[in-house]
Amino acid sequence: MAAPRTLYDKLWDSHVAHSDGAGNCLVYIDLHLTHEVTTPQAFEGLRAAGRKMHRTDKTIAVPDHNVPTTPDRLETIKDPESRLQLEMLESNARDFGVPYIPMSDIRQGIVHIIGPELGMTQPGKTIVCGDSHTATHGAFGALAFGIGTSDVEHVLATQTLQMQKSKNLRVQVDGALPTGVTGKDLILAIIGRLGTAGGTGHVVEYVGQVFRDLSMEARMTVCNMTIEAGARAGLMAPDDKTFAYMMGKPHAPKAAQWEQAVAYWKTLKSDDGAKFDKEIRMNAADIVPHVTWGTSPEDVLPITAKVPNPDDMSDANKRVSAKRSLEYMGLIPGTPLEQVKVDKVFVGSCTNGRIEDLRAVAAILKGKKIASHVGMLVVPGSGLVKHQAEEEGLDKIFVAAGAEWREPGCSMCLGMNPDILQPGERCASTSNRNFEGRQGRGGRTHLLSPGMAAAAAITGHLTDVRKVM
């Protein structure tokens, strides 16, 4: 009998197109998501070498990182460099024959939001993109990971990647999350436990009742931030919830093929007794709403905690790093996190720009006003999310509360397009990275859940969402 295999083992084995017998494999790629920032040099590389794409039907192009989110964006994009990148994506897609979704299309949005939404993201697929948050798609039981531009070019030319297999890491979380605690808090707590390099060299599989209880949207939030723990990818075994989410999506299999696909997808789970190289176990009941205090996603604490004192840290590297983080963040050790005042609130990104996230924000903001000193951006992850939110009247709740309701894109997650923090500004953000300067030079980022972001907007400081529910 064959040895029991993990979900990752199965996904890997089913995509090895060639192996040299020494662990160096060509892994076949089922779906290649492309955007404007990490592809111009790849297409240029193909041209320079006189190469063609291996095939064009497994690639999709959509602008997201550099697009403005203001309503006038279809008339003009003021920044000439951004405009050139966007024009090049369109011309490269046209020249090479890649399906392209323009900014004017209701399906446009953040690449990791639209893949699942359009049914391109499917269990059992290998999915890559020149973007580290490709890990998002692991929520469907797809092996999904970010790649650099050289590898983007490699996939365009060969539909494969040269890879060695990663190790298996199991993150088991038992029990159920308490009220007010979300998938975002769960992944922040996991990163806090693993550390930003804890997953290095591994693919994570999330197991336990808590993940089965999560919606598909929340599962995507968890898998999305797996990269922040240094892991190559995050995975969850597909289940009936996955299949229900996918059914009827434009690119999902239809009719007899749907039945055939579901039968296959049901085999995509770790076998009993499968071996993991590393395992951690946590209890969901212990997790409370979390917020970051430093400049790395591992600098995270429960909202009920105080700003840590670096002098209390035993590890010398951590001590030095925490001192520097606190200086950058303008925080004093011992300050209760709930007393930290914010200037901006950002709701959106591939981590928390889906409909469920917007509903969570609206539930807190309904009938309330945001604090007078706070500016709040609510940015849907895609045109379809925007449309759905407007159908439900969520946009009216945001605007009545004093927030800005924008067009879809990566927005203030990465400080590339016009939505940026000014030096010294402090932001409660539903995005994924609190790195120095990530949201704009000198900007200070606190990562948290959508509900926590809404709570901070109302009070004007970091706030335990459970107090305003």
Added chain:
Amino acid sequence: MEKFVHLKAIAAPLLRVNIDTDVIIPSREMKGVSKTGLSVGMFANWRYTDVPARISNPEFVLNRAPYDKAHILLSGDNFGCGSSREHAVWAMKEWGFRAVIAPSFGAIYYGNCVRNGILPVVLPDEAVRAIAAWVEASPAANQVEIDLPSQKVHAAGVAYAFSIGESDKDMLLEGLDPIGVTLKRDPAIQAFEAKDRMQRPWVYI
């Protein structure tokens, strides 16, 4: 791709942990569409006191002689974590770096280095610190020597052995074009597709 075989050069210590690719090159510095012209944005938020005006920060290590001629960077755990942006590697290459020595690397950054002829060397934290201390004693004279064929770093009178995957090593030593190598396997890829199409027809519509 440029080969990497042997290098003896000035090394610059930047011993912080978790230096992410947003720090190596902020996103607003990578709006171009080419692999060149990026070095001016490298470490922009640390390197300049006024970023838009490009006013140099004299305290930043890479602005100080002789580190401004460094070809090797010494850093802390998890160097190059975060964003997949290969612009971080292109910027460092253009600036002059040919090797980075750190206790661990972000996985995507590591791969990007190899594909651009930069050697990522993994050494224990204590070794990196010992090399940095030796370099700082006399940075112009105490040059670090890296030999890829023997997988050794020579510094402070010590030969530090390091590991690297065979295929990564070959790619660096030979300066291989990975796409050219893979295209020779095209029959295997075609055969995989033919078989896979039977097993998972819904993936081919």
